[in-house]
Amino acid sequence: MSLSGPLERWNFAWVNGEPVRLAQSFEIVNPATGEQVGRAPKGGKKLTLQAIDAASEAFQTWGRTLPEERARVLHGWADRLLQHQAELALLMSLEQGKPLEEAEGEIEGSARFIRWYAEEAKRIYGETLPGSRAQQRIMVWRQPVGVVGMITPWNFPAAMVARKVAPALAAGCTVVLKPAKQTPLIAIAMFAQLIASGLPPGVANLVTGDAAAIGDTLLGDRRVRKISFTGSTEVGKRIMQKAADQVKRLSLELGGNAPVIVFADADLDLAAEAIVSNKFENCGQVCNGINVIYAQREIQAALCDKIAARVRSLKVGLGTEPGVQMGPLIDEPARAKVTQLVADAKAKGAQVITGGHCIEGAAYERGYFYAPTVLAGVTADMALTQEEIFGPVAPIASFDEEQEVLDRCNETPYGLAAYVFTRNLSRIYRMSEGLEFGMVAVNGTSLSVPQAPFGGIKESGMGREGGHHGLDEFLELKYVSLTLVE
Ligand SMILES: NC(=O)c1ccc[n+]([C@@H]2O[C@H](COP(=O)([O-])OP(=O)(O)OC[C@H]3O[C@@H](n4cnc5c(N)ncnc54)[C@H](O)[C@@H]3O)[C@@H](O)[C@H]2O)c1
Numbered sequence: 320m321s322l323s324g325p326l327e328r329w330n331f332a333w334v335n336g337e338p339v340r341l342a343q344s345f346e347i348v349n350p351a352t353g354e355q356v357g358r359a360p361k362g363g364k365k366l367t368l369q370a371i372d373a374a375s376e377a378f379q380t381w382g383r384t385l386p387e388e389r390a391r392v393l394h395g396w397a398d399r400l401l402q403h404q405a406e407l408a409l410l411m412s413l414e415q416g417k418p419l420e421e422a423e424g425e426i427e428g429s430a431r432f433i434r435w436y437a438e439e440a441k442r443i444y445g446e447t448l449p450g451s452r453a454q455q456r457i458m459v460w461r462q463p464v465g466v467v468g469m470i471t472p473w474n475f476p477a478a479m480v481a482r483k484v485a486p487a488l489a490a491g492c493t494v495v496l497k498p499a500k501q502t503p504l505i506a507i508a509m510f511a512q513l514i515a516s517g518l519p520p521g522v523a524n525l526v527t528g529d530a531a532a533i534g535d536t537l538l539g540d541r542r543v544r545k546i547s548f549t550g551s552t553e554v555g556k557r558i559m560q561k562a563a564d565q566v567k568r569l570s571l572e573l574g575g576n577a578p579v580i581v582f583a584d585a586d587l588d589l590a591a592e593a594i595v596s597n598k599f600e601n602c603g604q605v606c607n608g609i610n611v612i613y614a615q616r617e618i619q620a621a622l623c624d625k626i627a628a629r630v631r632s633l634k635v636g637l638g639t640e641p642g643v644q645m646g647p648l649i650d651e652p653a654r655a656k657v658t659q660l661v662a663d664a665k666a667k668g669a670q671v672i673t674g675g676h677c678i679e680g681a682a683y684e685r686g687y688f689y690a691p692t693v694l695a696g697v698t699a700d701m702a703l704t705q706e707e708i709f710g711p712v713a714p715i716a717s718f719d720e721e722q723e724v725l726d727r728c729n730e731t732p733y734g735l736a737a738y739v740f741t742r743n744l745s746r747i748y749r750m751s752e753g754l755e756f757g758m759v760a761v762n763g764t765s766l767s768v769p770q771a772p773f774g775g776i777k778e779s780g781m782g783r784e785g786g787h788h789g790l791d792e793f794l795e796l797k798y799v800s801l802t803l804v805e
């Protein structure tokens with residue numbers, strides 16, 4: 320497949336069903352090579368207002384389309400994403416750096432979310448409640464929120480688009496989406512497939528450029544009734560403050576600090592396999608990715624050996640090369656942060672079991688590569704236990720008692736995901752009930768499926784994506800009290 324074709328094509332925004340090119344554009348760089356892979360329009364307030372105008376106009380009709388029609392368009396979108404899976408995966412790998420296999424899986428997963436919501440569009444049911452007077456009838460309706468502003472991150476640049484746009488369109492909302500500056504191309508290409516599926520003009524719009532100007536325009540416009548944001552807790556908090564001015568509805572999918580707790584009775588091979596696959600997916604840049612591994616003291620050494628053996632065998636390189644299992648970090652600030660966190664841990668006594676350094680050399684000359692790393696002897700005073708690492712570093716700490724580890728895990732202000740490995744059923748319940756996180760996985764580490772409510776509590780955000788809960792994020796309740804008259 321030609322690499323130049325798919326890359327240079329996607330250099331526009333989408334407004335009212337049309338591609339929009341601007342005089343000014345910004346560069347998108349392959350994090351594995353430092354080479355430019357494309358350009359996207361440098362839009363701001365004007366472009367965003369045009370997109371809101373289009374979305375607002377389109378809502379007047381899309382909000383009243385039959386659910387079957389919305390489902391037809393969404394199924395068409397999923398079909399087209401799968402027809403173009405290889406091309407889209409290549410585009411994603413080139414602008415984001417992840418291995419092709421992961422990128423292909425992300426396109427497939429996006430299609431699964433879209434199909435699930437295509438079907439859920441048909442199940443937007445209301446309620447009839449008993450009245451309080453003989454003549455009273457009470458109905459509860461669920462109606463689309465309206466125009467939704469969406470802001471997505473770079474780490475899952477296709478899945479995050481699908482997980483927001485599909486339920487919004489299923490609910491009858493219209494959207495203005497801003498992808499991350501590092502990864503706009505895959506979003507632009509996905510919108511091309513959505514629009515080609517017969518979506519009426521203006522229902523889905525996409526703008527790129529100045530994040531603050533676009534965000535502030537979405538937040539300041541009363542026609543935008545909701546903001547759905549996925550990204551860092553820092554930016555999420557700023558959006559929440561600004562949304563207060565108009566009491567806009569919010570969904571915030573923010574950062575995490577996921578612990579995995581491995582008890583002495585666990586299947587250690589199963590745990591090691593699942594931990595490595597979670598921790599090193601997408602070079603450790605996963606919101607629900609494991610941050611710290613808590614191993615019960617008597618099995619700590621054995622678990623560390625099993626994890627390190629698997630980590631040493633990971634093949635690192637350009638995501639587009641066959642067999643590569645881990646690509647680069649997204650940019651130099653991300654690599655500098657990982658370097659600094661590892662240096663801090665080493666200075667405070669952590670032992671480097673494997674990795675612990677940037678990868679240099681001809682093949683990696685201009686990419687942001689960091690070696691897959693395992694650290695042992697990790698303690699609570701090390702910054703990487705408190706902060707979201709977002710990189711390929713697996714820190715192992717030890718614990719003695721169940722209550723002690725539960726308290727340590729709950730100390731974090733984050734609350735997205737937690738993982739537990741044990742065979743003891745009573746302990747499974749105690750831990751699942753006690754962990755202050757929005758999601759708990761037991762004896763496994765994968766969480767993201769269309770039918771389940773993905774999301775966090777505390778400073779990891781509010782609202783859910785996935786499941787019928789994810790559809791409710793785009794619906795308002797209306798209570799209608801009807802009094803019968805003669
Ligand atoms: N909870 C979840 O489901 C989930 C999923 C994926 C990623 N994340 C989190 O996302 C973070 C990584 O993504 P990131 O680095 O792209 O996050 P980020 O907060 O830097 O950026 C996210 C988005 O916000 C935009 N943005 C930045 N400043 C803005 C502003 N002032 N106004 C409006 N928009 C603005 C960015 O351009 C981007 O589109 C991690 O913390 C990760 O845990 C969470």
Ligand SMILES: N[C@@H](CC=O)C(=O)O
Nearest residue numbers: 474475605606607767
């Ligand atoms: N792992 C999550 C995304 C978080 O970064 C997912 O698969 O949805």
